[in-house]
Amino acid sequence: QVQLVESGGGLVQPGGSLRLSCAPSGYALNAFSIGWFRQFPGKKREGVSCIATPTRATYYSGSVKGRFTISRATDTSTAEKRVYLQMNDLKAEDPAVYYCAAGNQCTSWLAVDEYDDWGQGTQVTVSS
Numbered sequence: 507q508v509q510l511v512e513s514g515g516g517l518v519q520p521g522g523s524l525r526l527s528c529a530p531s532g533y534a535l536n537a538f539s540i541g542w543f544r545q546f547p548g549k550k551r552e553g554v555s556c557i558a559t560p561t562r563a564t565y566y567s568g569s570v571k572g573r574f575t576i577s578r579a580t581d582t583s584t585a586e587k588r589v590y591l592q593m594n595d596l597k598a599e600d601p602a603v604y605y606c607a608a609g610n611q612c613t614s615w616l617a618v619d620e621y622d623d624w625g626q627g628t629q630v631t632v633s634s
Contacts, residue, residue: 507622507623508530508531508533508535508538508608508622508623509530509531509532509533509623510528510529510530510531510606510607510608510623510624510625511528511529511530511531511625511626512526512527512528512604512605512606512625512626512627512628513526513527513529513628514526514527514628515603515604515628515629515630515631516629516630516631517631517632517633518596518630518631518632519632519633519634520596520597520598520632520633520634521595521596522596522632523592523593523594523595523596524593524596524630525590525591525592525593526542526590526591526593526604526606526628526630527588527589527590528540528542528588528589528590528591528606528625529588530587530608534587535578535587535588535589535608536559536560536578536587537559538559538608538609538610539556539557539558539559539608539609539610539611539612539615540556540557540559540576540578540589540606540607540608540609541553541554541555541556541606541607541609541612541615541620541621542554542555542556542576542589542591542604542605542606542607543604543605543606543607543618544600544602544603544604544605544630545602545603545605545627546601546602550618551605551618552567552616553567553615553616553617554566554567554570554574554591554604555567555570555574555576555591556576556612556615557576557577557578557589557612558611558612562578563612564576564577565612565615567616569599570593570600573593573594573595573596573597574591574592574593574594575590575591575592575594576589576590576591576592577589577590577592578590589606591604591606593630596630596632597632598632600630600632601630601631601632601633602629602630603627603628603629603630604627604628604629604630605624605625605626605627605628606624606625607621607622607623607624607625608621608622608623608624609621609622610622
């Protein structure tokens, strides 16, 4: 089982940017495809983006395409690998709890059942 930890959420003004980070505990993320989801109060989780392994192919929902970028990074000092979600031009419809999840492929990346392990989530708030 992969333990995931998200960080980087917070309060930002409309039009601002945040970078979310998804880090594993004790495992290398490069063995997994990683998805980002968000959940609005009272709603089901919805897919935001996915990055596949080993191809690094990326996928985005229509509501964030062109504004959000998913990427993998390597922390060479510890050999851990992180996945980032760079969120630019944040809008009033983006505030939610954002989760990262580990799965095998991005083939059906919008389906929550495709992922085996989830982080605890990080809150993103957009307000002026």
